[in-house]
Amino acid sequence: MAEEKNKTQAAADEPQHQEDVAEKEAAKQEDPKGTDTKQEAETDQQPEEEKPAEKQEASDAKVAALTDQLMRLQADFSNYKKRTSREKAEIASYTTEELLKKLLPIIDNLERALAASENDDGSEELATGIKMVYKEMMKTLQDEGLQxxxxxxxxxxxxxxxxxxxxxxxxxxxxxxxxxxxxxxxxxxxxxxxxxxxxxxx
CATH class of the missing domain: 2.30.22.10 (Head domain of nucleotide exchange factor GrpE)
Known part of the structure; x- marks a missing residue:
């Protein structure tokens, strides 16, 4: 009795099973590649998603290189300005020093003339004039750094x-x-x- 019941149930389920198999076969005919097609589609799309990232990395690297180059140029220019400024100051200092050396014998002669005129009673006005010139000259040279x-x-x-x-x-x-x-x-x-x-x- 039980066997007859099972056979009856199997016979009833058989049409449903055949319908499921038929649907699967139809789906395969419509898309023979099935899941593989989806995977290939995803694989084809993946490089397209990576390209913008690669472009961004290349752009960032180029910006970094240009920034580094600009900073180096700025540093070089700053060093150039400092060097030229120092060289100008050294040239000016050397020029002034050489001028003062040439003027020292003139100062010596002025001092001798002043001492001689002070010993001569008839040369008081001359002594006063020489003294004024001497004082003015010494003040100018002292302002320039002579001591x-x-x-x-x-x-x-x-x-x-x-x-x-x-x-x-x-x-x-x-x-x-x-x-x-x-x-x-x-x-x-x-x-x-x-x-x-x-x-x-x-």
Missing amino acids: EIEAEGKPFDPKYHHGVAIGNEDDVDDQIVLDVFQKGYMYKDKVIRAAMVRINQK
Whole structure:
């Protein structure tokens, strides 16, 4: 009895099974590749999705390279400006220094003329004129950076003094400058002429 029931049920299910098989066969005929076609379609689309990313990376790399190049050019130009500015300052300083060296003998002669005129009673007006010229000239040179080196009564310093004679004064300490034969001068922080002096030696 049970077997007959199962056979009856199987016979009833058979048409439904045949319909399912028929539908699957029809679907295969419409799309023989099935799932593979979808996978291929996705594979074909994948490179298209990657292309914009590759373009963006290439663009970013180009921008980075140009930015680096620009920064290097800016640094080079800044260094060039600093170098040329320093060179100009050095040239100007050297020019002024050379000019001052040429003027030092003129100062020496003015001082000698001033000393001679002061010893001559009939040359008071001349002495006054020379003194005015001397003071004005010295002020102008001092404004440009010329400084007189202090020597008389100072301890001897070979950096600033040039010893040309020796004295022996009991009441003066050893290695003290006794007299100045020719004044020394500095241009800013540089000695352009050492003072010619006589040094006490015990």
